[in-house]
Amino acid sequence: MEKFVKGATESIHYLVKTDGSESKDNYTSVSHSLRDVTVxxxxxxxxxxxxxxxxxxxxxxKEDLSTRKYTGLSVDTLKAVTFVDERAAHPYPLSGVAIRVVDYVVVSTGKQVETTTVHKRVVVTFNGTADVPISLGDYSCVLHLDTHKVDGCK
Structure with a gap:
């Protein structure tokens, strides 16, 4: 189907690929992304x-005699994240899971070389409310979807 037809279209598939780069006097950036989502x-x-x-x-x-290079990958997954059609009355997902995994390496050079590696996996489990459980490694917290704040970490 080429276009959305109310009452006939059951699903929409979004496939977006972007590639970009930017370069300035002391800064360079290259980014590649892909999104493949079905509603x-x-x-x-x-x-x-x-x-x-x-x-x-x-x-x-690049700053004076030092350089910082950030290299990273991230993957996001949506599994059956379910919203009621009437979002004004029910703004939060009823159920489903959102997962983000990031792997980044930062290498700083100058008088010495310093390397920092970050690997994180975040899981949000939706429950129909503004206050949803979120896990980050060994930590379990509460994410407040209405205020975008996290607390209650254990």
Whole structure:
């Protein structure tokens, strides 16, 4: 189907690929990303999001005699993230899971070489409310979707 037809279209598939670069006097950046998401349920009362996104980024900064280079990958996954069609009355997902995995390496050079590696996996489990459980490695917290704040970490 080439276009959305209310009452006939059951799902929409989004496929977006972007590549970009930028260069300035002391800064360079290269980014590649892909998003592949399907929203289904247009013939019923709920909208269900499934899919993934990925990105690869490299950034370099030069200051005086030092350089910082950031290299990273990220992958996002949506698994059955379900919204009620009437989002004004029910703004938060009823159910489903969103997962983000990031791997970054920062190398700083100058008088010495310093390398920092970051690997994080974040899982949000939706429950129909503004306060949802979020896990980050060994930590379990509460993400407040209405205020974008996190607390209650254990």
């Amino acid at each position: 289904s349920g247009f013939l019923g009362p709920n909208r269900v999001w499934n899919g993934f996104a990925s990105s690869a980024d490299t950034n370099s900064y």
